[in-house]
Amino acid sequence: MNLESLIHAKLEGEITPEQHEQLEALLRDDWQARRLYLELADQHARLLQQAAVNTGRLKQPSVISRTVRWRTSALLASAAAIVLLAFIVWPRAAVDNEAISNGVAMLSDTLDAEFAENAVRSGDTIAPGILTLNKGLAKIEFFSGATVLIEGATQIEVISAWEARCVSGRVRVHVPPAAKGFLMDAPGMKLEDLGTEFALNVTGKDSAVHVFEGEVIAHTKEKPPASLKEGMTLGQTDAGFLPIGDVHDLVRQRQERRHAEWQKWSQERCEDPRLVAYYTFKHWPDDRWDRLVKSYAIPPQKQRAGGAVGAKWTQGRWPGKDALEFKRPGDRLRLNLDGSYTALTLSAWVKVDSVDKKYNSLLLTDGYDNGEPHWQIYEDGSLMFSIIYRPDGITRGGDWNQIYFSKPVFGPDSLGRWHHIAVSYDNQSGQVIQYFDGAEVSREVSKLHQAGRPISYGPCELGNWGLPTQGHPFPIRNLNGAIDEFAIYAAVLSGAEIQSIFENGNPK
Amino acid sequence: MSAPSPGTESFILLLTQHQEALFRYIFSLLANEADARDALQETSLALYRKHGEYDPSRPFLPWACRFAYRQVQKHREKAARSPLLFSEDVIDLLARDRERLEPELDRRIQLLDGCLAKLTPQDKELVTSRYGQRQGAEEMMGRFAMSRRTLFRNLERVRQRLHACVTRQLQSEGLS
Numbered sequence: 001m002n003l004e005s006l007i008h009a010k011l012e013g014e015i016t017p018e019q020h021e022q023l024e025a026l027l028r029d030d031w032q033a034r035r036l037y038l039e040l041a042d043q044h045a046r047l048l049q050q051a052a053v054n055t056g057r058l059k060q061p062s063v064i065s066r067t068v069r070w071r072t073s074a075l076l077a078s079a080a081a082i083v084l085l086a087f088i089v090w091p092r093a094a095v096d097n098e099a100i101s102n103g104v105a106m107l108s109d110t111l112d113a114e115f116a117e118n119a120v121r122s123g124d125t126i127a128p129g130i131l132t133l134n135k136g137l138a139k140i141e142f143f144s145g146a147t148v149l150i151e152g153a154t155q156i157e158v159i160s161a162w163e164a165r166c167v168s169g170r171v172r173v174h175v176p177p178a179a180k181g182f183l184m185d186a187p188g189m190k191l192e193d194l195g196t197e198f199a200l201n202v203t204g205k206d207s208a209v210h211v212f213e214g215e216v217i218a219h220t221k222e223k224p225p226a227s228l229k230e231g232m233t234l235g236q237t238d239a240g241f242l243p244i245g246d247v248h249d250l251v252r253q254r255q256e257r258r259h260a261e262w263q264k265w266s267q268e269r270c271e272d273p274r275l276v277a278y279y280t281f282k283h284w285p286d287d288r289w290d291r292l293v294k295s296y297a298i299p300p301q302k303q304r305a306g307g308a309v310g311a312k313w314t315q316g317r318w319p320g321k322d323a324l325e326f327k328r329p330g331d332r333l334r335l336n337l338d339g340s341y342t343a344l345t346l347s348a349w350v351k352v353d354s355v356d357k358k359y360n361s362l363l364l365t366d367g368y369d370n371g372e373p374h375w376q377i378y379e380d381g382s383l384m385f386s387i388i389y390r391p392d393g394i395t396r397g398g399d400w401n402q403i404y405f406s407k408p409v410f411g412p413d414s415l416g417r418w419h420h421i422a423v424s425y426d427n428q429s430g431q432v433i434q435y436f437d438g439a440e441v442s443r444e445v446s447k448l449h450q451a452g453r454p455i456s457y458g459p460c461e462l463g464n465w466g467l468p469t470q471g472h473p474f475p476i477r478n479l480n481g482a483i484d485e486f487a488i489y490a491a492v493l494s495g496a497e498i499q500s501i502f503e504n505g506n507p508k
Numbered sequence: 509m510s511a512p513s514p515g516t517e518s519f520i521l522l523l524t525q526h527q528e529a530l531f532r533y534i535f536s537l538l539a540n541e542a543d544a545r546d547a548l549q550e551t552s553l554a555l556y557r558k559h560g561e562y563d564p565s566r567p568f569l570p571w572a573c574r575f576a577y578r579q580v581q582k583h584r585e586k587a588a589r590s591p592l593l594f595s596e597d598v599i600d601l602l603a604r605d606r607e608r609l610e611p612e613l614d615r616r617i618q619l620l621d622g623c624l625a626k627l628t629p630q631d632k633e634l635v636t637s638r639y640g641q642r643q644g645a646e647e648m649m650g651r652f653a654m655s656r657r658t659l660f661r662n663l664e665r666v667r668q669r670l671h672a673c674v675t676r677q678l679q680s681e682g683l684s
Contacts, residue, residue: 014660020592027598031601043670380669
């Protein structure tokens, strides 16, 4: 069971002692897990407190009447009345409606980084708290503008946008003029940065600082504040100070390596006989119309090449890897896939910037006729696969739509990053399995399933819904994001194969 | 019979205003509704007894939470052998994190209303049945023709949706 399911089981009282132990271990080790737990427990408690949800809306908190009269002085009775009162009146709503966040920094870049807090990923907003890097490099950009690079076994405490504390390890701090006054604490000293760059090594109770540029004021308990200028070192250290120059090179080299590894793997994958089409979104500079998206499945099926409409070329998972970006309501990639199939797997690398419509298109056939698959992201961030079979003679209406939802997978933590998504469907068992980053996120058979009905695509498109059926208003369903790989198979790929696609294509 | 003094009255108002927040605080540490209600009653009593010690120039909730924390501890001691109660260190960690996260948790509660309105009719029915009508698992299994497993999976999914919706709203409102 994953963390989320453990929390829900706990809240419902459906947890076993073993699972409880597991949950406790997760909560003990990881403050992000505790945060998720607190959020879900609070939500549950709020729902429990509210009796009238029938309308779908919680009653707005009402202003407490000042005319409440107490007619008894008996202590117990009063106290009981207090408790009773709690269920008939609601606390005043906060007047301030502005969103709040306790984030004070963000993790902008990492290189082979392993954190003790395993939920930390590059791109995350960081709230005050301890961050423990076990290995690798990580760059933290504070909202004040200060940037801190940490390396190897380093533990730092993020205190605010203007202050951090190095518990142990090696850090390098860059403070632009706007963040002048940024404080870095270390055992025995507080370093006030006056717009500069410096490095700090902390081992046990000993701190050593070296100023590369500008000026740092070192506040220590014993002595009056000391000014450290360019080239000056305070304290002693055996380790070298953390250099900055080659970090960017290392990041670039790693990206190039991952890109090359994926290319090699992708070339082998082209020969998979189960492929209907395989789009790697390779932009051809010599394509004078600039709109061609070839399928690389072997043997080549030229008629299955796609034509981009509106969508612009952009950078994919790595520099040098192309992708198509879908932003405007007209953006789409037109396809026409011939053939009739008994099973399918759709596999894609996508970067979703926002789930801002009710339905956000991945692959949809024009219209929605019998045996045509639709794959979208629903407004709550879940993957939504559907396929329709109406009985003979019925061309519209009725409840014949087999819809399969995953749990929500696109949310603040996953938006704006590259993720692998996949779905498989087999027309014998009717089982639909959806995947997110290689892991199964739903498995279901629709009640409407009947074995053996064929699957077909025909004219269809990625990233939008081309020609909605007549009589429908024209809903806007374009994807807000980018796609840099899309494979369509005529078979069900196993969970292990999906996992391998994820691992081989993972940008990190 | 005499009416309580004005000080008592304003204290009761304060206490009433914070009942919901106190319940959430206690519930997050005990994770059991009946236990949390008991502890909330005990906390209300304890607060009432000590209301003379409250300094109105200071925020009420943190002061009241200290009492609630003690009641949670007491409850834990009473049922110390239950494997389904959080250990003391975990409760302590949660209580401390919660203090730090309080503004965000509060904002999430405000956003929850809007997200409930956005649920699909089926999901709304589930929420109403579970929370509004307080139907038990057996009753709900009959009503929705679901196995126990599917029912709890669906409830989990609805709560997950609500949580994701609130998170998204927080995000879209922009980080301060």
